[in-house]
Amino acid sequence: MKFIHTADLHLDTPFRGLQIENKEILNKIKNSTFNAFKNIVDIAIKQEVDFIIIAGDLYDSDVQSVTAQLFLNDQFLRLKEKNITVYVIFGNHDFSNSQIGNFEFPDNVFIFPAEVKSFYHTAKDGTRVELVGFSYPDRWVNENKVEQYPKPHSDIDYTIGILHGALKTGHDDNYAPFSKDELLEKGYDYWALGHIHERQILNEDPYIVYPGNPQGRSIKEDGSKGFYLVETNNKETEINFLPSDVIEWDKVIIDGRSLVSMSDVQREIDLNLNELSKTVSHFVSVMIKNANNLPLTVVKSIEDDSFAGGIAPKKFEDNYNIVFKVSVQITKSDVFSELDQSFWNRSADKIFSSENLEKEVLPLLKNYRFLQELVRNPEFTSTLQNETFELINERKSENDQL
Numbered sequence: 001m002k003f004i005h006t007a008d009l010h011l012d013t014p015f016r017g018l019q020i021e022n023k024e025i026l027n028k029i030k031n032s033t034f035n036a037f038k039n040i041v042d043i044a045i046k047q048e049v050d051f052i053i054i055a056g057d058l059y060d061s062d063v064q065s066v067t068a069q070l071f072l073n074d075q076f077l078r079l080k081e082k083n084i085t086v087y088v089i090f091g092n093h094d095f096s097n098s099q100i101g102n103f104e105f106p107d108n109v110f111i112f113p114a115e116v117k118s119f120y121h122t123a124k125d126g127t128r129v130e131l132v133g134f135s136y137p138d139r140w141v142n143e144n145k146v147e148q149y150p151k152p153h154s155d156i157d158y159t160i161g162i163l164h165g166a167l168k169t170g171h172d173d174n175y176a177p178f179s180k181d182e183l184l185e186k187g188y189d190y191w192a193l194g195h196i197h198e199r200q201i202l203n204e205d206p207y208i209v210y211p212g213n214p215q216g217r218s219i220k221e222d223g224s225k226g227f228y229l230v231e232t233n234n235k236e237t238e239i240n241f242l243p244s245d246v247i248e249w250d251k252v253i254i255d256g257r258s259l260v261s262m263s264d265v266q267r268e269i270d271l272n273l274n275e276l277s278k279t280v281s282h283f284v285s286v287m288i289k290n291a292n293n294l295p296l297t298v299v300k301s302i303e304d305d306s307f308a309g310g311i312a313p314k315k316f317e318d319n320y321n322i323v324f325k326v327s328v329q330i331t332k333s334d335v336f337s338e339l340d341q342s343f344w345n346r347s348a349d350k351i352f353s354s355e356n357l358e359k360e361v362l363p364l365l366k367n368y369r370f371l372q373e374l375v376r377n378p379e380f381t382s383t384l385q386n387e388t389f390e391l392i393n394e395r396k397s398e399n400d401q402l
């Protein structure tokens with residue numbers, strides 16, 4: 001049996017606040033969530049899958065545009081022509097109560113109601129599948145829904161749990177909170193999760209999978225985005241990540257130690273852009289680390305954004321590489337604000353005091369006498385302290401700038 005697991009399409013994401021004037025590029029962004037799903041449907045047809053699971057957040061907004069509804073309808077019809085079924089749950093962005101009166105989907109599309117329910121499917125190879133899930137009736141679902149998922153039935157070969165939700169944290173658990181153990185206890189063969197936009201495999205046997213969203217929508221959703229193609233043979237399950245995005249958001253980090261001029265910076269950025277794949281467009285945020293040898297005037301003009309604005313988008317075939325942000329990081333002590341600095345000084349005095357090292361660190365090293373000796377050496381601990389400081393500095397500027 002073969003199926004596709006995707007989630008979080010977020011169709012019709014508005015992409016507000018992007019300062020891009022080129023109409024062609026702007027259209028490419030606006031259409032990206034649609035075209036990513038179209039790519040998935042293309043692959044579903046080519047791979048002759050049995051069905052597609054969409055684990056919530058098909059729409060970005062609780063007000064669904066006609067465009068998005070008609071688009072989905074068209075894509076579902078393409079699947080219907082090929083006898084491919086679609087199983088859909090709605091999530092916190094497109095909860096069912098926001099969809100009353102919307103267009104009805106074709107009859108190859110099965111939508112889970114607000115209460116936990118099963119649909120049954122016999123795959124082309126004869127595998128009898130039970131798919132269990134529910135849709136969000138409203139924006140928030142605080143109760144534990146997994147409790148209501150049934151035990152696997154004996155006349156079923158393969159059970160799939162579909163769930164739009166987040167791991168329980170103990171606070172603000174508004175998205176059908178669950179624990180990994182609760183899912184494992186069910187004894188299902190596959191958990192098709194949605195809600196978290198970053199791809200994650202929570203467990204391998206059985207698979208518990210967040211496929212991530214099929215199209216990144218900002219630099220926070222960086223890297224290649226796609227979905228999982230799942231193939232099963234009896235109880236054996238194999239999963240393959242396939243990209244579907246048309247624009248990839250990327251963080252490019254350049255070591256700036258050898259850069260001393262604008263031309264150096266430009267050349268280094270070009271080199272890095274050339275290494276990106278040519279199959280999708282790339283929207284890139286560049287960070288130049290350790291730019292200590294760049295003249296301050298150069299740093300200033302890069303930071304006021306004129307640099308990114310000045311780099312022309314590079315077109316190759318139908319795709320673009322666009323640098324939308326360049327930031328510079330200088331490694332020196334005054335990266336810390338005064339407050340941070342005094343906090344650091346106080347903490348460092350406490351942590352790296354010989355008293356504290358004796359008490360906290362030495363017991364950990366009881367089997368390593370040579371390390372114990374190092375820790376007792378004040379020269380070494382002061383180096384350690386400096387390096388820790390630099391590391392914190394680096395992390396801090398990364399957070400500030402990306």
Ligand SMILES: [Mn+2]
Nearest residue numbers: 008057093195
């Ligand atoms: Mn989502």
